[in-house]
Amino acid sequence: MSKAKAFTWDPDDFIIQTDELKDIIFELSSLSILAGPGAGKTEMLAQKSVFLIENNICPWPKKILFLTFKTEAAKNVKDRVSARSELTKERFSSKTYHAFAKSIVDKFRLSLSEGERPDTGYDIIFKGESTKQKVHINDIIKLAIKIVRNNGKISTLFTASYTHIFLDEFQDTTIEQYELISILFSSQRAKLICVGDLNQSIMRWANADPEIYNKFERDFSPEKKMLVNNFRASENVKSFLSKFVIFVESGKFDNLPVLTAGGCSFHFFDDDLKEADYFSSVVEEKISSGILPSEICVITKQKPLEYTQKLCDRLKGKEIQHVVYGAFQDSLSEPLGVIFSLILECLLSRSPKAWEEINEFYQDLHYLDLSKHYDQSTLHDFVNFFSSKKREVNIKNVDEIITFINQVIKKMDFKAFKAKWPQYKSKDFVDFTWKELTAQLKKIFPISKSACGIISLFCGKDAVQIMNIHKCKGLEYKVVLLLGFEDDAFWSYSDSSFEERCVLYVAFTRAKDEIIVSQSLTRSCISSGKKQHSNTKLANVEKYLVEICGMDYIRH
Numbered sequence: 001m002s003k004a005k006a007f008t009w010d011p012d013d014f015i016i017q018t019d020e021l022k023d024i025i026f027e028l029s030s031l032s033i034l035a036g037p038g039a040g041k042t043e044m045l046a047q048k049s050v051f052l053i054e055n056n057i058c059p060w061p062k063k064i065l066f067l068t069f070k071t072e073a074a075k076n077v078k079d080r081v082s083a084r085s086e087l088t089k090e091r092f093s094s095k096t097y098h099a100f101a102k103s104i105v106d107k108f109r110l111s112l113s114e115g116e117r118p119d120t121g122y123d124i125i126f127k128g129e130s131t132k133q134k135v136h137i138n139d140i141i142k143l144a145i146k147i148v149r150n151n152g153k154i155s156t157l158f159t160a161s162y163t164h165i166f167l168d169e170f171q172d173t174t175i176e177q178y179e180l181i182s183i184l185f186s187s188q189r190a191k192l193i194c195v196g197d198l199n200q201s202i203m204r205w206a207n208a209d210p211e212i213y214n215k216f217e218r219d220f221s222p223e224k225k226m227l228v229n230n231f232r233a234s235e236n237v238k239s240f241l242s243k244f245v246i247f248v249e250s251g252k253f254d255n256l257p258v259l260t261a262g263g264c265s266f267h268f269f270d271d272d273l274k275e276a277d278y279f280s281s282v283v284e285e286k287i288s289s290g291i292l293p294s295e296i297c298v299i300t301k302q303k304p305l306e307y308t309q310k311l312c313d314r315l316k317g318k319e320i321q322h323v324v325y326g327a328f329q330d331s332l333s334e335p336l337g338v339i340f341s342l343i344l345e346c347l348l349s350r351s352p353k354a355w356e357e358i359n360e361f362y363q364d365l366h367y368l369d370l371s372k373h374y375d376q377s378t379l380h381d382f383v384n385f386f387s388s389k390k391r392e393v394n395i396k397n398v399d400e401i402i403t404f405i406n407q408v409i410k411k412m413d414f415k416a417f418k419a420k421w422p423q424y425k426s427k428d429f430v431d432f433t434w435k436e437l438t439a440q441l442k443k444i445f446p447i448s449k450s451a452c453g454i455i456s457l458f459c460g461k462d463a464v465q466i467m468n469i470h471k472c473k474g475l476e477y478k479v480v481l482l483l484g485f486e487d488d489a490f491w492s493y494s495d496s497s498f499e500e501r502c503v504l505y506v507a508f509t510r511a512k513d514e515i516i517v518s519q520s521l522t523r524s525c526i527s528s529g530k531k532q533h534s535n536t537k538l539a540n541v542e543k544y545l546v547e548i549c550g551m552d553y554i555r556h
């Protein structure tokens with residue numbers, strides 16, 4: 001164990017400097033961190049990066065590498081770091097595993113044998129077999145592993161470039177992802193910092209390795225740490241979770257009831273029409289009491305569109321904005337969606353913040369260094385193009401708006417998008433994403449009353465959020481409504497499956513103040529609503545939620 005006692009850490013005022021957090025920040029060894037929900041994993045990684053760079057523990061020109069699963073998460077942590085320190089931003093490289101592996105394949109493809117080597121300018125595909133011209137996204141990591149195994153110098157190069165590697169959501173890491181990291185950094189010159197929550201292991205179906213923490217501890221001998229404070233949840237929700245987690249971890253039903261779990265309730269309805277009537281009024285009341293619509297989340301196990309159709313109709317009747325996460329929201333959270341919405345916002349609302357973010361996006365995309373004259377003039381050229389084209393757009397015409405966005409993205413140079421994000425090497429994926437974005441803009445354009453209304457409807461920022469459990473991971477809301485607590489939705493559920501228990505835990509742990517669970521005897525999206533649910537699979541959990549975890553039971 002080695003501590004950085006002589007160093008300084010000066011976090012933002014809102015950060016509570018708990019002993020467990022300080023212990024992690026000042027520890028200089030590799031770290032294996034197990035953290036609970038709302039424990040501030042993402043925040044800690046951002047704080048630690050700033051600490052390492054500002055104290056020169058990661059000395060210039062070396063960098064920190066942050067690896068995660070989703071582009072959104074990579075962006076989220078990069079934004080948090082950028083907001084805290086300009087110095088750190090430059091030297092903090094945040095990537096998804098796929099983008100990281102692709103950067104290795106692109107740079108070192110010659111280390112592969114002729115037969116295995118993809119052609120220069122190969123495309124990425126999401127379906128079908130890999131060929132020399134097209135590499136399946138799942139084969140990218142395999143190719144990167146082969147490259148690093150074939151050429152020992154690559155690992156030396158990476159350890160010379162990065163002093164610290166952060167691995168987020170570590171419980172979801174697959175055997176291949178871990179293999180790539182462990183062979184690249186096996187010399188242990190770089191420090192690895194892995195953070196995750198075993199009770200949020202909901203990706204084992206996608207090959208997440210259940211042994212991942214043990215492997216890491218065996219291979220890298222890290223210091224083991226815990227982050228247990230839950231900064232997200234109210235005392236009532238924490239009290240509920242403290243009981244529920246016993247079942248998640250052991251699969252056993254504890255029999256001592258909690259004393260208080262106010263703000264947590266279980267509702268039973270005869271049919272989903274009554275359910276929709278009731279919850280649309282609940283949502284309305286919450287909004288009039290001052291809760292933002294975007295602080296309310298309706299979660300379903302699956303098919304959110306079908307399960308919440310009746311509720312959405314009622315919300316619409318009450319003019320409450322809501323957004324159901326589906327293909328469009330996935331497209332919106334893609335880098336292409338992010339820049340699409342920023343350009344739209346800048347055009348329609350003239351928001352200086354959106355303009356600043358477009359500039360930053362462009363600089364990041366082209367790795368511009370504004371202390372260099374050439375890079376300054378590249379940016380200047382883009383800015384001039386944007387401003388002159390913007391003046392020509394008739395903002396009452398949606399086709400003109402789409403053409404403008406297209407022109408700006410072309411000017412940004414789509415080759416740079418392809419180089420930075422592997423998914424854009426697939427033409428099908430680009431076409432699909434573009435179609436989703438433009439179709440949604442065309443759909444909401446005629447029904448929006450103002451420019452701000454268009455942006456708000458398009459981005460869904462001020463709307464009640466509706467999504468499935470896998471989507472809600474990592475997010476937080478004041479009120480969480482888990483709708484459709486029924487065997488039909490949780491068809492693969494079994495009390496004895498750890499992953500299935502984790503799925504419920506992920507949903508419940510998104511709540512800050514209130515957890516509502518809803519069950520309906522009949523549901524129209526299943527067998528035309530005629531079928532009565534037996535709910536035998538979930539019966540024990542239902543009983544546990546009410547009798548032991550302290551949820552109020554309300555029969556409507």
Ligand SMILES: Nc1ncnc2c1ncn2[C@@H]1O[C@H](COP(=O)(O)OP(=O)(O)OP(=O)(O)O)[C@@H](O)[C@H]1O
Nearest residue numbers: 014015016037038039040041042043231232474475
């Ligand atoms: N040290 C801290 N002091 C005060 N607030 C904090 C601290 N760390 C995090 N928070 C706040 O607590 C909330 C949860 O943090 P964060 O989202 O980073 O948790 P997490 O561990 O990633 O959660 P989960 O795994 O459940 O998604 C956020 O609102 C964050 O701003």
